[in-house]
Amino acid sequence: MDPQEPPKKRIAVIPGDGIGQEVIPQALKVIRASGADVAMSEFDWGADRYLRDGMTVPPDGFAMLGRDFDAIFAGAFGDPRVKTNIHAKEILLGMRFKMDLYANVRPVRLLDAALCPLKGVEPKDVDFVVIRENTEGVYTDAGGVFKQGTPDEIAIQEDINTRKGVERIIRYAFEYCEQHPKLDGSSRSRVLMVDKSNAMTHAGGLWQRMFKEVSGEHPQITAQHMYVDALCMQMVRDPRPFDVIVTNNMFGDIITDLAAGLQGGLGMAASGNIHPGKTSMFEPVHGSAPPIAGKNVANPFGAILTAAMMLAHMGLTREAEKIEAAVREAVRQKKTTQDIGGTLGTREAGEWVAERVTKRLSS
Ligand code: ATP
Secondary structure, X not given: OOOOOOOOEEEEEEEEXXXXXXXXXXXXXXXXXXXXXXXXXXXXXXHHHHHHHOOOOOOOHHHHHHHHOOEEEEEEOOOXXXXXXXXXXXXXXHHHHHOOOOEEEEEEEOOOHXXXXXXXXXXHHOEEEEEEEOOOEHHHOOEEEEOOOOOOOEEEEOOEOOHHHHHHHHHHHHHHXXXXXXXXXXXXXXXXXXXXXXXXXXXXXXXXXXXXXXXXXXXXXXXXXXXXHHHHHXXXXXXXXXXXXXXXXXXXXXXXXXXXXXXXXXXXXXXXXXXXXXXXXXXEOOOOOHHHXXXXXXXXXXXXXXXXXXXXXXXXXXXXHHHXXXXXXXXXXXXOOHHHOOOOOHHHHHHHHHHHHHHHHHO
């Protein structure tokens, strides 16, 4: 290897369960077609492995991922045969929490007007991003159940918000706003913090104070605030004003499913779980979707767009752009799965995009 050449990027691939095992191979095909100079190693962590030998994550698993890889590309976790869902929690939440991947970045982009259920909305009208706090909130599972199974049962689910956690996610949102232009090349200019501080005053108060403090350091960015209920209504009435949205773990989870609806459904949505400077993990927003698993009907575009996001994160922006352009063309020509109006299967849709990427490379 030429000593001047940057080292090959290393990607750990964990397809996981259900449709994860169908969509990830399509995304890998597209990555290879893009000519990206990456080395990919596959891991079989998931329900099959757990049911076979009880392993969810090997003892040094997270340390190994952080040490030996530049990025992790994950499918989906969850299988009806594992009633407790313990493997999904240990693998997926394990990566997010133990590797401290605190910023869950979910771009919301409409690739074609036909995919949006709203009347008169064009691709230029839907190009925003949701930055979801990923390591705190109610998903830490702090709390407990007392007197379970009796009429006096009490269930407590704590909402954990630390100053460090809230400050860093808000800071990340402002930095993202400065560094990531829109699809049409124009700059982003607004950060909207979403909470429910009128009802949840303790946690909301901390978010409000941190938002004021950090926004004061970025006077060129317009700082805005909305309650989460009002945001939901606005999102389906008119998504045009949104740019960068920052919010907590649970609100982010919920509003990004709603936002996925604006871009063609769960099969179209990409995400990254990021800690700047550390090995980050990229996964489609959808889950393992057991009802449609194994039928070659799952939409692979969310996974393929996630692959593009991962390549861009590692600096392979040309390859990422080629992939995104090919997916946009597939949507335009209806070379898609049925959920977004096409007639192709998972494999055939993936194949079409891979061929398109290869053609663009050779033309
Ligand atoms: P999780 O709890 O892991 O987020 P979930 O049960 O909430 O998962 P999903 O597994 O993502 O949700 O899927 C819910 C439904 O959405 C699926 O049953 C399926 O109908 C649809 N869906 C999700 N992903 C896709 C996809 N890639 N292609 C087509 N349909 C999809």
